[in-house]
Each structure stands twice: as C-alpha cells, then as structure tokens.
Amino acid sequence: MHDKALLRAYRTMRTIREFEERLHSEFATGDIPGFVHLYAGEEASATGVCAHLDDHRDTIASTHRGHGHCIAKNVDVKAMMAEIYGRTTGSCHGKGGSMHIADLSKGMLGANGIVGGGPPLICGAALAAKLRGEGGVAVAFFGDGGSNQGTTLESLNLATVWNLPAVFIAENNGYAEATAATWSVGGGSIAARAAAFGMPGRTVDGFDFFAVHEAAAEAVERARNGGGPTLIEVQLTRYYGHFEGDQQTYRAGEVQQARNELDCLKRFRDRVTGDGTLTAAQLDQIDAEVARLIDDAVAEAKAAPLPTRADLETDVYIQY
Amino acid sequence: MARSISYREAINEALAQEMERDPAVVVLGEDNAGGAGAPGEDDAWGGVLGVTKGLYHRFPDRVLDTPISESAFIGAAVGAATRGLRPVAELMFIDFMGVCFDQIFNQAAKFRYMFGGKAVTPVVIRAMYGAGLRAAAQHSQAMYPVFTSVPGLKVVLPSSAYEAKGLMIQAIRDDDPVIFCEHKAMYDTVGEVPQESYTIPFGEANVVREGGDATVVALGRMVSVAEEAADELAQAGVQCEIVDPRTTSPLDADTILESVEQTGRLVVVDEAGPRCGLAADISALVAREAFGALQAPIGTVTAPHTPVPFSPSLEDLYIPDAQQVAAAVKSVVDWKR
Numbered sequence: 001m002h003d004k005a006l007l008r009a010y011r012t013m014r015t016i017r018e019f020e021e022r023l024h025s026e027f028a029t030g031d032i033p034g035f036v037h038l039y040a041g042e043e044a045s046a047t048g049v050c051a052h053l054d055d056h057r058d059t060i061a062s063t064h065r066g067h068g069h070c071i072a073k074n075v076d077v078k079a080m081m082a083e084i085y086g087r088t089t090g091s092c093h094g095k096g097g098s099m100h101i102a103d104l105s106k107g108m109l110g111a112n113g114i115v116g117g118g119p120p121l122i123c124g125a126a127l128a129a130k131l132r133g134e135g136g137v138a139v140a141f142f143g144d145g146g147s148n149q150g151t152t153l154e155s156l157n158l159a160t161v162w163n164l165p166a167v168f169i170a171e172n173n174g175y176a177e178a179t180a181a182t183w184s185v186g187g188g189s190i191a192a193r194a195a196a197f198g199m200p201g202r203t204v205d206g207f208d209f210f211a212v213h214e215a216a217a218e219a220v221e222r223a224r225n226g227g228g229p230t231l232i233e234v235q236l237t238r239y240y241g242h243f244e245g246d247q248q249t250y251r252a253g254e255v256q257q258a259r260n261e262l263d264c265l266k267r268f269r270d271r272v273t274g275d276g277t278l279t280a281a282q283l284d285q286i287d288a289e290v291a292r293l294i295d296d297a298v299a300e301a302k303a304a305p306l307p308t309r310a311d312l313e314t315d316v317y318i319q320y
Numbered sequence: 321m322a323r324s325i326s327y328r329e330a331i332n333e334a335l336a337q338e339m340e341r342d343p344a345v346v347v348l349g350e351d352n353a354g355g356a357g358a359p360g361e362d363d364a365w366g367g368v369l370g371v372t373k374g375l376y377h378r379f380p381d382r383v384l385d386t387p388i389s390e391s392a393f394i395g396a397a398v399g400a401a402t403r404g405l406r407p408v409a410e411l412m413f414i415d416f417m418g419v420c421f422d423q424i425f426n427q428a429a430k431f432r433y434m435f436g437g438k439a440v441t442p443v444v445i446r447a448m449y450g451a452g453l454r455a456a457a458q459h460s461q462a463m464y465p466v467f468t469s470v471p472g473l474k475v476v477l478p479s480s481a482y483e484a485k486g487l488m489i490q491a492i493r494d495d496d497p498v499i500f501c502e503h504k505a506m507y508d509t510v511g512e513v514p515q516e517s518y519t520i521p522f523g524e525a526n527v528v529r530e531g532g533d534a535t536v537v538a539l540g541r542m543v544s545v546a547e548e549a550a551d552e553l554a555q556a557g558v559q560c561e562i563v564d565p566r567t568t569s570p571l572d573a574d575t576i577l578e579s580v581e582q583t584g585r586l587v588v589v590d591e592a593g594p595r596c597g598l599a600a601d602i603s604a605l606v607a608r609e610a611f612g613a614l615q616a617p618i619g620t621v622t623a624p625h626t627p628v629p630f631s632p633s634l635e636d637l638y639i640p641d642a643q644q645v646a647a648a649v650k651s652v653v654d655w656k657r
Contacts, residue, residue, distance in 0.1 A: 104438055109399065120393075121423075125400065
C-alpha cells in the first residue's frame with residue numbers, strides 16, 4: 001500500500017475509535033437519547049473493506065452497530081454526531097438516529113435496526129450495479145447474529161443464483177447480544193457456509209487491518225470482474241457492550257486482553273513504524289487532528305437545533 | 321384506441337409499455353421469466369398466473385426469475401430501487417407477505433422518513449389477493465389493510481382492466497414504494513382499455529355511478545359486486561352512488577365525504593375483514609368528518625372475522641355478495657330513529 005493509503009486507513013480507524021470512545025463517555029452523561037451500539041475494537045474490518053470502495057458506484061449496507069461502516073464509507077462525521085444527538089443538522093435531520101444513519105450520495109444504504117435487514121438490500125444494489133455495467137459492487141456487513149437470519153442465507157443463495165457483484169462481510173465479534181457465537185452459529189464457522197452456496201469463503205483476523213484489506217481486495221476484485229459473490233468472516237471483539245448501558249456480565253474479561261495485546265490501531269502503528277514506512281509523528285498528528293474533529297463534532301451537535309413540529313410529518317412520501 | 325382486453329393483459333401491457341419507455345424498469349419474481357434453468361421452453365409461465373408472459377422475450381435482461389426466497393428478492397427489489405432501478409417485483413400471493421414483511425414495512429416504507437428525506441425507493445410490489453378460487457386460507461386473503469396502515473407505502477386496488485393499466489403505469493412512475501393488489505378472480509375480466517399509455521393518479525377516487533339515496537364505497541373486486549347490487553336496487557327505486565377509492569393509501573377522503581354530504585347514507589363494502597380494515601377506517605372517517613350529514617347509522621359489508629375457508633359452500637358464504645350489499649343499502653335507506 002502507498003503511504004497515502006496507509007495514512008488514510010489510519011485516519012479512518014482512529015476517527016472511528018475516537019468517535020466511539022467519545023460516545024461512550026458522552027452517553028454516560030445522559031445527553032444522548034435512545035440506543036447506541038458501539039463499534040470500538042472492530043475498526044479494521046470496516047476500514048479494510050471500504051478502502052476498496054468508492055462513493056459513486058459502490059454501495060454498503062450496515063447493521064445496528066453501524067457508525068464504523070458509515071465513517072469508513074465517508075459519511076460526514078459531524079453530521080453523524082448531530083444525528084446521534086437527534087439534531088436537524090444530522091445525516092437524517094434527526095429522524096433516524098444511531099441505528100439509521102444513511103447517506104445514499106456516499107453509497108451508504110443505512111445502518112439497520114433489523115438484524116439481517118441489509119443483505120437482501122445489498123442483493124438489489126448489486127443487481128442495479130450489474131445492470132448499470134460500471135463495475136460497481138455492493139457489500140453487506142452483518143454480525144454473527146445476522147449470519148443466522150434467513151434473510152442472510154437467502155441472500156447468499158440469491159447472490160450466487162444471479163451471479164451478483166456482492167461481498168458479504170460477517171463480523172463475528174463473539175456475541176449476538178449476550179449469546180455466544182460459539183453457541184449460536186450452527187456448525188461453528190460462518191465462512192464455511194459459503195461453500196454450500198457455491199462461493200469462496202474465508203476467515204480473517206479482524207484485529208489485523210492488513211489481513212482484512214487483502215481478503216477484501218480479492219473479494220471486491222472478483223465481484224467487479226463478474227466473478228460473483230464472496231463471504232468473508234472477520235473475527236474480532238467489540239470493546240463495549242451490545243449497547244451502551246450493558247453491564248456485560250456474560251463476558252469473561254477478554255476485552256482487556258484484546259485491548260492490550262490485539263488492538264488493531266496499536267498493531268497498525270507498530271507495523272508501519274517498525275518497518276519505517278511511516279513515522280510515529282505522522283500518526284500522532286492524525287491522532288491530534290481527529291481528536292479536534294470529534295471535539296468539534298460533539299460541540300456542534302450539542303449546539304444544533306432540535307427538529308420541531310413542522311418536521312414531524314414531512315418526508316413520509318415524495319408525492320402526496 | 322380502446323379495445324377489449326383482460327385485467328391480466330392490461331397489467332402485462334402496462335409493464336411492457338413502461339419497460340419500453342424506461343430502461344430502469346425491471347420485472348422480477350418467481351417464474352416471471354418463465355422457469356429459468358428448466359429444460360423445456362422458456363417463458364413457459366410468465367408468473368404463476370401468466371401476468372408477465374411474453375415480457376422475457378422482449379426484455380431478456382430485465383425480466384428475472386428468482387428462487388422461492390421472498391425476503392431476498394423483495395428486499396433486492398427495494399435495494400435496487402434505492403440505487404436507480406424501478407423494479408416491479410411479484411410477491412405472487414399477497415399472503416406471502418408474512419415471509420418478507422420486514423423488507424416492506426421496516427425497510428422500503430421507512431427509508432424516506434428515517435433517512436431524513438434523502439432516499440428515493442420507487443419499487444412496485446405486485447401481489448394477488450382475494451377469495452373465490454377455492455385456494456383456501458393461505459392463498460386467498462385480502463391483506464391490503466395491513467399495508468394501508470403503514471406510513472410510507474402506497475396501496476393500489478384496481479377494480480377493472482382499465483383501472484389496472486392506468487394505475488400500474490402510475491405505480492411504476494411513482495417515486496414512493498407501491499403495493500399493487502391484483503384480485504386473482506379478476507384476471508380474465510374483460511374491459512375497454514386504450515392501447516396507448518395513460519396514467520390514473522393516486523388518491524383520486526372514481527365515482528363509478530351517481531345516485532342520491534346512499535353512498536356505497538367499494539374496493540377492488542367489490543366495485544363490481546356493488547354495481548350488481550345497485551342495478552337491483554335501482555329497480556326498486558333506490559339510487560346508489562358508488563365510489564371506488566382506487567387507492568387506500570393515499571385515500572381520497574374528500575370525494576367520499578362530498579358524496580355522503582349529498583346522500584346522507586353510507587355503506588362500505590370490503591372483501592377484507594371487519595376489524596381494523598377499510599370498512600372500519602372509512603366508517604370512522606365519515607363519522608368523524610360528516611356526522612351532521614348522516615341520516616342513518618353507517619352500514620358495512622365485509623368478510624367475517626375468520627380465515628378464508630376452503631370448501632366452496634363456505635367460501636361462497638365468506639365473500640360479500642350483491643344480496644348482502646343490497647340488504648345493507650336498504651337497511652340504511654329504510655332506517656328510522
């Protein structure tokens with residue numbers, strides 16, 4: 001990878017981390033309404049995959065844990081923060097919230113409050129891309145929980161039957177809410193299910209940006225060239241609970257170990273500074289810039305106006 | 321130029337003319353291309369009741385068969401709509417909404433609002449509804465009240481071949497998600513239909529017949545049942561005004577209310593059930609907005625609150641008929657305090 005691409009990837013991962021860590025602390029103050037599901041710890045997945053996508057022709061669909069995918073697909077960070085605070089300046093003018101951030105102009109077809117909601121939509125986005133013939137691809141992110149939904153399994157089948165330019169990214173963070181993936185994923189491997197649908201399936205280490213990046217490169221390339229869909233199981237750990245406020249009594253201390261020993265940002269930094277590709281100062285500068293961006297995003301979100309009665313009944317339909 | 325064609329042919333012609341006009345229109349559904357991969361002739365079926373037959377040969381890249389995976393392909397139609405296509409997806413029997421409803425009511429219907437007015441999802445979902453073919457409880461229901469209750473969806477109930485063509489062309493051109501409900505017992509019903517393309521706007525009821533004694537609001541196939549009743553009543557000197565809303569969402573409340581203001585009496589005829597349906601909905605509308613005009617309690621004729629029965633003797637009792645409509649009209653016309 002070129003230095004510029006590496007710096008960009010680091011900035012994306014750092015932005016996601018900072019965004020989520022800040023939400024974690026802000027949520028504790030009670031200022032943020034509703035449910036928030038944080039992506040901290042999983043940054044290498046969204047970043048490694050979306051590094052291969054462009055805004056114009058490529059589409060992604062995300063999950064309830066969607067902030068990282070949005071940031072990696074270039075959705076405006078300040079608009080995202082404002083959306084989470086329910087403000088008119090938000091990505092969805094305050095009508096969607098954390099679970100429904102979308103920006104179709106960036107090919108971001110939405111976070112999704114329904115587990116398994118995205119894969120069918122991505123089959124459609126891939127069909128549209130295929131008929132348009134510009135080499136566009138569509139990527140469905142879902143979790144280990146979503147991998148057990150019928151919608152996901154139907155979509156894997158349909159993607160093969162229609163030979164769609166689709167990539168399925170199963171982010172296995174070990175838990176569907178509080179239930180262990182080792183218990184809920186029949187057969188034990190999400191990636192192994194790919195074979196039954198006639199597509200390549202592989203498992204990658206989700207703490208390793210470079211591993212995700214390389215696996216996604218192959219899958220996206222294959223889709224762009226008419227080779228059909230791929231399923232990638234990214235194995236990772238979420239640093240926080242299913243939602244903010246989750247006491248995580250079902251877990252057994254693996255988070256601290258992951259933060260200390262496996263963290264994707266640390267590993268990235270160690271590798272690129274260790275081999276002399278980038279300097280610590282370059283990365284430190286990004287850290288500082290991102291911290292300022294998130295500070296500004298929170299301050300601006302808090303100062304932005306809330307929607308009013310005039311907004312309540314608008315945008316239900318395009319034509320009434 | 322108008323000629324007589326069937327309800328089925330009218331829908332097929334609308335699809336063909338729109339596919340000709342707009343390359344973004346794609347048709348997909350089980351057997352819509354006619355049985356992909358099967359060893360016999362292609363375009364064998366054109367959907368289970370033949371509505372899309374012939375389209376595959378004219379537009380081979382834009383008519384797609386699907387696996388029996390309603391969640392995946394209805395969802396795919398929705399996703400494709402957000403990315404620039406205008407898909408017309410066939411759910412086949414409307415009863416199958418149960419296996420894919422999330423993609424309709426949580427995804428398609430909500431994108432516009434939930435994404436702050438920035439999503440455009442011009443998908444049409446065609447679905448057969450209605451009793452009369454002895455198809456029993458899971459292939460005969462009139463489920464459109466459920467869709468009508470969902471903000472963000474438009475719901476269309478064509479009552480004739482003419483209506484079917486004009487409303488389908490409108491549905492395809494409309495930028496909102498549309499549930500297009502085709503009565504399966506009407507596919508062979510023939511009517512005058514212009515050959516050229518035309519649209520019928522949503523939310524504009526059709527006053528099928530004028531009359532001063534009672535307003536009869538009837539939906540879908542019930543329009544012809546109401547007409548039969550009105551013919552019978554006319555011989556007894558009772559003149560019905562029949563209003564066909566055409567779309568239950570949006571609903572043309574003004575035309576219904578104006579008619580009741582004139583007649584003072586209302587009967588709503590619906591093949592769906594009595595609970596949380598269009599009969600209850602329209603009755604509430606009129607009671608709320610035109611109470612002063614009413615000269616009698618509102619009458620409703622609906623299917624009973626039961627699953628659709630199989631045995632012909634029971635199914636015939638289940639479906640509202642002209643005698644029930646005529647009796648309901650007489651009852652409101654003769655009502656005395």
